[in-house]
Amino acid sequence: MPPVIEVRNLHKRYRDKVAVEDVSFTVEEGEILGVLGPNGAGKTTTVECVAGLRAPDRGEITVLGLDPRRDHAALTRRLGVQLQESQLPPRLRVAEALRLYSSFYPEPADWRELLDGLALGDKAETPFGKLSGGQKQRLSIALALVGAPRVAILDELTTGLDPQARRDTWDLIESVRSSGVTIVLVTHFMEEAERLCDRVALIDAGRVVTVDTPAGLTDRAGVGQRIQFRPSRPVDDRLLAGLPGVSAVTRRGEWVVVTGDSDALNTVTAALARDQVVAERLRVEPASLEDAFVALTGRGPVRDTK
Numbered sequence: 358m359p360p361v362i363e364v365r366n367l368h369k370r371y372r373d374k375v376a377v378e379d380v381s382f383t384v385e386e387g388e389i390l391g392v393l394g395p396n397g398a399g400k401t402t403t404v405e406c407v408a409g410l411r412a413p414d415r416g417e418i419t420v421l422g423l424d425p426r427r428d429h430a431a432l433t434r435r436l437g438v439q440l441q442e443s444q445l446p447p448r449l450r451v452a453e454a455l456r457l458y459s460s461f462y463p464e465p466a467d468w469r470e471l472l473d474g475l476a477l478g479d480k481a482e483t484p485f486g487k488l489s490g491g492q493k494q495r496l497s498i499a500l501a502l503v504g505a506p507r508v509a510i511l512d513e514l515t516t517g518l519d520p521q522a523r524r525d526t527w528d529l530i531e532s533v534r535s536s537g538v539t540i541v542l543v544t545h546f547m548e549e550a551e552r553l554c555d556r557v558a559l560i561d562a563g564r565v566v567t568v569d570t571p572a573g574l575t576d577r578a579g580v581g582q583r584i585q586f587r588p589s590r591p592v593d594d595r596l597l598a599g600l601p602g603v604s605a606v607t608r609r610g611e612w613v614v615v616t617g618d619s620d621a622l623n624t625v626t627a628a629l630a631r632d633q634v635v636a637e638r639l640r641v642e643p644a645s646l647e648d649a650f651v652a653l654t655g656r657g658p659v660r661d662t663k
């Protein structure tokens with residue numbers, strides 16, 4: 358079966374700023390592909406091109422065999438898009454918005470069920486302008502899914518949601534996935550990517566660094582384990598970073614966090630002992646996707662406030 362989404366050698370610049378430089382990936386039917394990367398990496402530009410909302414400078418994109426620009430009208434019926442910061446008229450009520458959007462599609466989803474799944478069931482009669490930021494965000498997810506699309510593009514699905522709303526949204530996305538929908542999910546949350554994504558495309562500075570399963574990405578980054586401790590005396594991060602088996606050294610307050618392969622624990626504890634540093638409250642855990650991200654891009658996935 359051909360991939361549902363195919364992106365080949367995508368390039369996009371804004372005047373003299375290159376936003377996307379040669380991005381290629383595929384998304385298979387029923388898969389959730391995560392798009393991960395530091396701020397400004399080109400994630401939104403990439404998914405906007407896939408959704409047909411921006412014209413690429415170069416490269417080819419097909420979604421369900423269609424060209425997102427040329428075949429925009431045909432694709433709109435089968436593609437749900439949730440973009441950052443969607444706006445509606447402030448007086449439009451939630452139910453009115455959903456009825457309106459439903460009317461665009463031949464076989465829409467049950468919008469009441471979507472509202473319940475997003476814990477907005479009691480907001481049907483509330484005007485858009487009276488919703489909180491998190492409620493607006495959840496409504497934008499409902500609007501992306503109300504057409505019962507075959508493909509959904511979700512940009513920062515749960516940014517701005519509290520932990521409970523985030524978990525509810527993940528449950529909803531899992532049930533959408535189990536109905537066979539193919540999903541592209543731009544996210545800054547490693548936990549979200551680990552929980553929902555079958556594969557992750559890691560994008561940095563407009564290029565795809567790697568596409569792999571979350572577990573494959575952690576292996577590839579050579580970050581089998583995370584060693585965390587509080588040093589009894591100051592230690593030089595560069596010295597630790599140069600040790601065999603170590604892939605990255607970061608700080609969390611007074612904690613030192615070292616990621617690396619199975620040799621890292623031995624080399625780090627030996628180096629600390631040589632310098633008479635005691636590793637207090639030492640913990641060793643399997644590395645997470647976040648550790649892989651830092652090792653592969655040299656940066657954290659933290660989102661700046663815009």
Ligand SMILES: Nc1ncnc2c1ncn2[C@@H]1O[C@H](COP(=O)(O)OP(=O)(O)OP(=O)(O)O)[C@@H](O)[C@H]1O
Pocket residue numbers: 371374375376377394395396397398399400401402403
């Ligand atoms: N309309 C625009 N005009 C000019 N430059 C832009 C425009 N949109 C994005 N850019 C720039 O292109 C680059 C890629 O932006 P993009 O929004 O695609 O990245 P991103 O990975 O989605 O970032 P974030 O995680 O911060 O949302 C950034 O340097 C950004 O400043």
